[in-house]
Amino acid sequence: MTLEFVRDFKSHKIVPDVIPVPPSALLHISYPDEQKVNLGNILMPKQVKDIPEVQWTVEPNTYYTLCMTDPDAPSRNAPKFREWHHWLVGNIPGTDLERGDVLSEYIGAAPPKKTGLHRYVFLVYQQSGKLNFSEPRLSNRSSQGRGKFSIQKFSEKYQLGVPVAGNFFQAQFDEYVPKLYRQLGQFQNGF
Structure with a gap:
């Protein structure tokens, strides 16, 4: 891990x-159109808006948990819903996301108007074996059950330790966000 990598996680x-x-390594995340x-x-x-391709260094015959979370909901200055998780997949064999247990279906970035930049954090944890998750399965058609999440508490509950890989981007409101709110059944400006 480079000092720059550590510095970026701390400076943000x-x-x-x-x-x-x-985390101890960089998580490689690519969206369509080479973003x-x-x-x-x-x-x-x-x-x-679409599920990205995610890659990290794996150990053979090992399961992983992947999370994407927004600690700035509804804004960085007033994060009363910290964290709002956008994606949660456990029991991923290696990096084969399609074979993992989807606990929360993917929802892209959706920062409300006039709330500035939000941080969207991706973290991968190595599991000690296959786990039985007790969390309800969440659809990408509703925002219910996503706010006031804590990946740290989730990690402690399932004894995942510290993340083995991570990365993050920032986003602010654009014209796509109202479409996503309609998909989620949200008609207000935010969650």
């Missing part, structure tokens, strides 16, 4: 807002 306050220590996540770069919601 992901440490301590989301996790107590930075890549790169330690706090700015991407627009319309660029991250």
Whole structure:
């Protein structure tokens, strides 16, 4: 892990807002149209509306948990819904997301109007084996059950330890966000 990598997680306050220590490796995330996540770069919601390709270094015969979370809901200045998780998949064999247990279906970035930049944090945890998750399965057609999440508490509950890989981008409101709110059954400006 480079010092720059650690510095970026700390300078953007992901440490301590989301996790107590930075992950040990960089998570590689690519959206369609070659949009890549790169330690706090700015991407627009319309660029991250589809499920990305996610890659990390794996150990053989090992399961992983992947999370995408927004600690800035509804804004960085007033994060009363911290964290609002956008994606949660457990029991991923290696990096084969399609074979993992989807606990929360993917929802792209959806920062409300006039709330500035939100941080969208991706973290991968190595599991000690296959787990039985007790969380309800959440659809990408509703926002219910996504707010006031804590990946740190989730990690502690399932004894996942510290993340083995991570990355993040920032986004602010664009014209795609109202479409996503309609998909989620949200008619207000935000969650």
